[in-house]
Amino acid sequence: MPSALITGITGQDGLYLAETLLDKGYDVHGLIRGQNNPKLDLVRALVPDVRIHHGDLTDLSSLIRALRDSDPQEVYNLGAVSNVAYSWENVALTTDVTAKGTLTVLEAIRLHVDDDLSAIRFYQASSSEMFGKVTEVPQHERTLPWPRSPYGVSKVFGHYMTINYRESYGMHASSGILFNHESPRRGPEFVTRKISQGVARIKLGLQDEIVLGNLDVQRDWGFAGDYVEAMWLMLQQPEGGDYVIATGETHSVRDFVVAAFAHVGIDDWRRHVRQDPRFMRPAEVDLVVGDATLAREVLGWKPTVSFRELVEMMVDSDLEATRQGW
Ligand code: NDP
Ligand code: GDR
Secondary structure, three states: OOEEEEEOOOOHHHHHHHHHHHHOOOEEEEEEOOOOOOOHHHHHHHOOOOEEEEOOOOOHHHHHHHHHHHOOOEEEEOOOOOOHHHHHHOHHHHHHHHHHHHHHHHHHHHHHHOOOHHHOEEEEEEEHHHOOOOOOOOEOOOOOOOOOOHHHHHHHHHHHHHHHHHHHHOOEEEEEEEOOEEOOOOOOOOHHHHHHHHHHHHHOOOOOOEEEOOOOOEEOOEEHHHHHHHHHHHHOOOOOOEEEEOOOOOEEHHHHHHHHHHHOOOOOHHHHEEEOHHHOOOOOOOEOOEOOHHHHHHHOOOOOOOHHHHHHHHHHHHHHHHHHOO
């Protein structure tokens, strides 16, 4: 039975990836941080077969211990300070976890496997935020990065460290440049879930308005369940590589708002949406759209959920959760 270790198991992608790997017959291990992590119960409820290891991306010895105890053939580094707005307020923490944390995992693997670096295949969660102020449209694997946030800068560091370990040590290290992907498990601090939760509560008469920042920005939004399959496919290739994972379609935050309200039969969405500079960013990523041709040709990967289906899935899930009082 192949074995995999996932950092960031409590996050949206960690949970979907754990389910995907368990379905494929893997022995799945997850790294959990903190002495009393509130999401541990969620992991135990959703993926009870995952074996838990305690550790932190800023703590090298905890990572070496997790590697020793799980003895994985595949390591998926999904852990990060992943909220872009928060990264300006916590620059040093973001750098320690999202940038240096990636290097710490790579070093832990190097120390753990001694000189046989082919023993472990590594996946790094890179991001379309690396493209920031885009230098070309659409963005592909060789588009010049121009990050616009401490988070984006940290991801660029992790991305190039991953490439460097592949080139320096011949490590099977892959980097998935994933564009925004969402789901009913998305944290409510991200705009899509904030909208789907808000729309559900407005529909059920529990709230009047949603307060948002910039409605004009455009993102390439896909479904997280599709994207974790791409992570796994990358590690099944004969060699490590870098792949853009995206739908190739772009929509504005306003489009998401309109589609979410329309789905619950509210046409006059403007009555329920207020803009507040509090949610504007010091520097914005105005438009990202990915070209996933390489992933389609080499990995045989393509998205299965459309923008409208994604919006409806999230709103329906929040309507159900709100009705049940979850
Ligand atoms: P989440 O924010 O949902 O999950 C982040 C995970 O990182 C959580 O499990 C969190 O644990 C963990 N984490 C945070 N700090 C540490 C630390 N110091 N040590 C160990 N673990 C830590 O992110 P997603 O699931 O959405 O994303 C997964 C990865 O993919 C992230 O690296 C993200 O930056 C990247 N990414 C995401 C995209 C998206 O659209 N979702 C697109 C491109 C890249 P805890 O619960 O304890 O806080
Ligand atoms: P992003 O996602 O920054 O792209 O990072 P987020 O959903 O936070 O923002 C998307 C866009 O929406 C605008 N926006 C708002 N955003 C939030 N969070 N809250 C608001 O009220 C709001 N109003 C408007 C933002 O300005 C932004 O332009 C996500 C994360 O998952 C990263 O970890 C990942 O790498 C990238 O996606 C790809």
